Amino acid sequence: MVTTRDIRERAGDEPITMLTAYDAPTAAVVDEVGVDVILVGDSMGNAVLGYDSTLPVTVEEVRSRTAAVARATDDALVVADMPFLSFGVDEADSIEQAGRMLKEADADAVKLESGPHTVDLTRRLTELGIPVMAHLGLTPQHVNQLGGYQRQGTDAEAAERMLELAREHEEAGAFALVLEHVPANLAEQVTAALDIPTIGIGAGPDTDGQVLVITDVLGLDEWSPPFSKQYADLRGEMTEAVSAFKREVEEGEFPAEEHSHEVDDVDDVY
């Protein structure tokens, strides 16, 4: 079983692998392969729930999918992503929602899209025994403020602010930090400045680990961000399989004899 402590100790060591998963069969494969961390990301909004962004994703959706992932996972660390406005509004409510991810969905930790508003919350959750993975750079829950999904930390002032926030979250107790869509040279500096590991997505090769969204990895989406890599074309394979089923039914090829059974007793019921 991978623990948050194992992940924390991997800074500067063997690269950490993290993938998202939103259902049991996918989590089972990711876990069997030996990926270190499974993130039940709020990216499920775009990836599998048909929303245009992550904003509509509910705590219930993340909790139910985290539980499915946790049931299928033996070894990987399962991290539940706290969705938009489920944290940061009211401390007691944030603690309750994060705690329920561990108590009811069997998550090992939560991830918060971080900013100045999550430093104290990270400290409080950590004190209470709810491990926190922080997330800086592009934080898609702020899309309306950022005006899109652009790279972050692209000037000296923004880079310094990010470095400072990274340090504050480490000091508050975060066990790891996701860096999304930031220049590789900034990610390298943040990684060097911290004792906890950084896990990058669109953040170059010098972070302590890498994370990708599973539907991008599998080639399930029509569109993927330029920093992701497709390792398969499951959309193409699904299209072929579904087309073959349709054609075989229409042409009377399916079901064949081996897919049917007969029982003598019901020969004369009609």
Ligand code: KIV
């Ligand atoms: O929701 C998500 O999948 C994420 C990753 C992209 C880090 O936050």
